[in-house]
Each structure stands twice: as structure tokens, then as C-alpha cells.
Amino acid sequence: MQQREIHHEEQIEEKLDLRTDDRTVRFAALSLIAVADLGPLEAEWRRLENLTKNSLHQGFDWCLAWAQAHRNELAIVQGFVGDRVLFILPLEIVPERGVRIARLLGDRFNNINTGLFDADLAAPDAEELQNFAYGLRLALSDKADLVVLDNIPLVWRGMRHPLAGLATIENQNHSFQLPLFPNFEATLAQLNAKSRRKKFRSQSRKIEAIGGYDHIAPTDPTEKHALLDTFFRQKSERLRLFGLPDVFHAAGIHDFFHRLMDIPAEGTDTPLTLHAIRLRGEHDGHIAAVAGLSRKGDHVICQFSSIDETICPEASPGELLFWLMIELSCREGATVFDFGVGDQPYKRNWCTRETVQHDILLPLTWKGSLMRPLLIGVTKTKAAIKRNPHLYAMAQRWRSRQCPKVPEAPASDAE
Numbered sequence: 001m002q003q004r005e006i007h008h009e010e011q012i013e014e015k016l017d018l019r020t021d022d023r024t025v026r027f028a029a030l031s032l033i034a035v036a037d038l039g040p041l042e043a044e045w046r047r048l049e050n051l052t053k054n055s056l057h058q059g060f061d062w063c064l065a066w067a068q069a070h071r072n073e074l075a076i077v078q079g080f081v082g083d084r085v086l087f088i089l090p091l092e093i094v095p096e097r098g099v100r101i102a103r104l105l106g107d108r109f110n111n112i113n114t115g116l117f118d119a120d121l122a123a124p125d126a127e128e129l130q131n132f133a134y135g136l137r138l139a140l141s142d143k144a145d146l147v148v149l150d151n152i153p154l155v156w157r158g159m160r161h162p163l164a165g166l167a168t169i170e171n172q173n174h175s176f177q178l179p180l181f182p183n184f185e186a187t188l189a190q191l192n193a194k195s196r197r198k199k200f201r202s203q204s205r206k207i208e209a210i211g212g213y214d215h216i217a218p219t220d221p222t223e224k225h226a227l228l229d230t231f232f233r234q235k236s237e238r239l240r241l242f243g244l245p246d247v248f249h250a251a252g253i254h255d256f257f258h259r260l261m262d263i264p265a266e267g268t269d270t271p272l273t274l275h276a277i278r279l280r281g282e283h284d285g286h287i288a289a290v291a292g293l294s295r296k297g298d299h300v301i302c303q304f305s306s307i308d309e310t311i312c313p314e315a316s317p318g319e320l321l322f323w324l325m326i327e328l329s330c331r332e333g334a335t336v337f338d339f340g341v342g343d344q345p346y347k348r349n350w351c352t353r354e355t356v357q358h359d360i361l362l363p364l365t366w367k368g369s370l371m372r373p374l375l376i377g378v379t380k381t382k383a384a385i386k387r388n389p390h391l392y393a394m395a396q397r398w399r400s401r402q403c404p405k406v407p408e409a410p411a412s413d414a415e
Contacts, residue, residue: 025086027124027162030079032135034091034143038064038076044085048116049296053159056296057110061263061271063090066105069256075102075143077136087162088116093144099371102144102364108247109256111301111340112175112357113151117162129165137364146368148375149360151175151341156355167358169376172383173341176351180337184330190352199316200323206315211281213288213317215324217273224261227274231290234306248304257292268332269295272303275325277317288317291325298335322350343386 038045042060049059056062067074073093078085091102104113124132136147151171154164181187188196207213218224232254236246248254260272273293279286291305302325307318326337339347341357359379363369 024122025081025118025120026122027079027128027132029081030086030132030135031081032077032079032132032139034075034077034139036074036076038067038074038090041076041078041085041088045088045116048085048088048118051117051119052297052299053114053119053157054116055110055112055114056271056294056299056301057106057113058088058090058104058116059271059296062260063105065259065263065271066256067092069252069259071252073143074105075140077139079135086118086121089149090116091140091144091147097371099146099367100144101371102140102147104149109253109303110151111303111338112153112156112355113149114153114156114161115149115163121162123160124162124165126165129163132163133166133362136362141364144368145363145365146371146375147360147362147364149362151357152360153355153357163360164358166360166362168361168372169359169379170383171341171357171359172379172386173357174343175341175355175357176339176343176347177353177355178326178337178339178351179353180326180330180335182330182333184327187326187330191350196323200320203315203317203320207277207279207288207312207317207320210312211279211283213280213320214278215275215321216278217275221262224274225258227276227287227290228257228261228292230276230287231274231292231304231306234287234290234308235304238306268334269297275321277321277324279311283311286311288312288315289321291318291321293325295334298333299338300329300334300336301338302340319346322346326350 035041038060045060048054049056070092075091075093077089077091079087090105092105094101094103094107104110104115106113140147149163151173152161152163152167153175154161154167178187179190185193216227218227232248235248239246257272261274263271265273271294273295275291275293276287277289279288287308288311289305289307292303294301294303302322305318305321309317329337337350339351361372361375363372
């Protein structure tokens with residue numbers, strides 16, 4: 001029976017390496033400022049993003065693509081000593097209900113957020129965290145009313161987050177990971193390997209019966225962008241079928257992902273690579289499934305996926321694509337395949353690790369102080385609904401009323 005390792009900070013804090021040496025810098029020594037331009041920080045930014053503990057979603061290319069696609073007011077908070085930048089929080093100012101909220105660039109399309117923190121920063125104590133919050137208020141008070149840092153794991157890859165002591169509330173969504181080994185068979189051994197191999201053979205036979213398939217990951221720019229547009233169409237149609245909103249249709253989202261596609265890979269590292277199942281034979285060229293992967297170091301994240309079940313749905317092309325991508329990631333030396341946020345059955349079937357994430361809400365003005373409990377209440381309500389199968393089914397039925405003749409959306413499409 002598959003076991004699940006849930007990452008709670010209190011469970012593994014004793015395992016963390018919290019040693020310090022003569023290089024460490026205390027939070028109290030930092031000066032905080034906010035700037036509206038990424039460009040001048042690029043060199044220090046790229047130095048920090050190379051650290052394993054810092055999320056690829058706070059990488060320079062990811063944030064630049066988002067900023068160029070959305071053109072919101074930026075507030076890039078940096079903590080520095082002398083000329084050296086020791087942390088960066090890449091924020092944008094987004095109005096909501098008359099309140100200016102400072103959020104991390106990428107918003108809901110980020111699967112894990114850490115900010116960018118130097119390895120030489122010592123873990124702050126309670127007083128230093130309060131001083132940090134005060135410094136943030138001074139740096140942003142004329143720009144924002146509330147700072148929202150969401151989807152932050154308090155412990156990630158064996159290290160406690162520097163701002164863990166400021167955590168406000170557990171995020172309604174957890175994220176799910178599968179540890180990888182160079183030997184794909186060893187990776188499968190964590191799961192029900194016999195059942196998975198049997199299912200893979202069955203899926204392959206069903207598609208071979210109609211002509212076969214290719215697992216593609218195009219590198220030609222024209223093909224890459226065309227495949228991304230195919231994903232957008234597939235996802236939109238799938239969500240429309242179930243009467244659900246298309247989150248990818250929001251302003252700037254298509255532009256953002258197309259910009260990521262234009263950023264060249266550095267070895268195996270890439271902001272976005274598309275993979276797909278393309279049919280051969282009678283249905284030659286038909287795209288049955290698409291997924292977008294990002295990679296930084298040994299960490300692979302699935303950013304999105306879609307399926308087209310008009311041809312051979314019994315072959316489960318989406319599941320087949322995940323098998324192929326995970327197998328490839330093992331061969332290419334990755335050690336973590338991250339399915340991202342959202343509790344969905346196919347993620348639980350693949351993953352042995354579940355990571356709890358938290359949100360940090362810091363009010364800067366009286367407007368922010370009024371907005372904070374409202375957002376906390378929304379998060380608690382969403383969490384209660386998602387943890388209760390009966391309430392979640394009711395919510396799904398309510399969201400699908402505009403399309404009552406189709407079946408209820410499965411969890412994999414309803415997130």
C-alpha cells in the first residue's frame with residue numbers, strides 16, 4: 001500500500017541544518033528598499049536564483065515574462081548590506097476591492113513560492129522578524145495596503161523558510177511530489193509498480209491499435225507556440241464543457257506563457273518545455289494530451305496539462321504522457337517530479353510526498369488591516385470545502401449549473 005509523507009514543519013524541523021558560521025548575516029543588519037525595475041538587479045537576482053532552496057517561480061526570466069505580459073506596477077523589495085543584495089521579494093501591486101495588494105509575480109500560476117534568500121542569511125529570531133515586517137511597511141507604505149505572500153512551504157528541501165515565523169494561515173491547496181531515482185524501476189517501486197506497468201502496457205496497446213503515437217517535445221519555435229495554442233484550446237474546451245471558468249483566458253496569461261516559450265534552455269534547465277502525445281495512423285497529427293514542464297536543477301514542475309478525449313479516450317493519454325515524462329526526467333537526472341498545487345486523484349496516485357504550504361499576510365495600512373481577515377476567511381472557507389467531499393461535490397455542482405447536461409467535472413479539471 002502506498003505511503004504518503006506529508007511535509008509539516010513541526011515534523012522535520014529537528015532534521016534541518018541550522019548551523020551558522022562566520023559568513024552569516026543577521027536580518028537586523030539588512031536595509032530594505034523597493035524599486036520598480038527588474039533590470040538593475042539582474043546580476044544579483046541570477047546569483048540568488050541559482051540556489052537550490054529558491055523557487056524557479058522567483059527566477060529572473062519567469063518574473064520578467066510576467067511583468068512584461070501584465071504591466072502592473074512593480075515593487076521589487078530587496079534586502080541588502082553594502083552593495084550586496086541578500087534577499088529579493090519580486091512583488092507587483094494589484095488592486096482588489098479598493099485595496100492595493102502586493103503579491104508575488106506569477107500569482108496563481110506559481111506552484112511554490114520561496115522568494116530569493118542568500119545562503120549566508122542566518123535564520124531570524126522573533127524580534128528580527130518583527131523588524132523585518134516594520135521595514136517592509138516603510139518600504140511599501142506608499143505603494144500597497146497589504147502584502148500577500150502565498151503558497152510558501154515553511155520547510156522546503158530540508159531547509160526552514162526564513163519567514164516561517166510570520167506564517168498567517170495554511171493555504172487551502174497542498175502540493176504533491178514524486179521522488180525520482182536514476183533507475184525508473186526504482187522510482188516505480190515506491191508505487192504499485194506491477195499495476196502501473198500493466199496499465200501502461202494496456203494504454204500503449206489501445207493507441208497502437210489505432211496507429212500508434214509519438215511522445216514529442218518540440219524545439220522549433222513555430223511548433224512550440226502552435227502546441228501551446230493547442231493546449232489553450234484544449235483546456236478552454238474542457239473547462240467550458242463542465243461549465244467552469246477558464247483561468248488561462250485572463251488578460252496577459254497567453255502572452256506570459258508564450259514569452260516563457262521564447263526563453264532558451266540552459267542545459268536541462270528551462271522555464272517551460274511542452275510535451276505531448278501525437279497520434280499516428282488514421283488520426284495522424286492529432287494531439288491527444290499536452291503538458292508543460294519547468295525545470296531548475298534537479299526539480300521538475302508540471303505547470304499545466306490538458307487532454308482531448310474525442311479519440312481513443314479509453315487509452316487515458318494524459319496518464320500515458322505523465323509516465324513518459326517521469327521516465328524521461330529520471331534519465332535526465334532529476335530527483336523530484338512536482339505535480340504542483342491542487343489535490344487531485346491522479347496526483348495522489350503518482351505521488352508519495354505531500355507538501356503543506358502557507359500564506360503570509362502583512363497589513364501596511366488601515367485598509368490592509370480590514371482586508372486581511374476577509375482574505376483569511378476566504379482561505380478558511382475554501383479549505384473547509386476542499387477537505388469535505390460532500391461540500392466539494394456541492395460546490396462543483398453549483399459551478400456547473402450553466403452546463404447541466406454534461407457529467408460533473410472530475411477533480412483533475414475542476415481546479
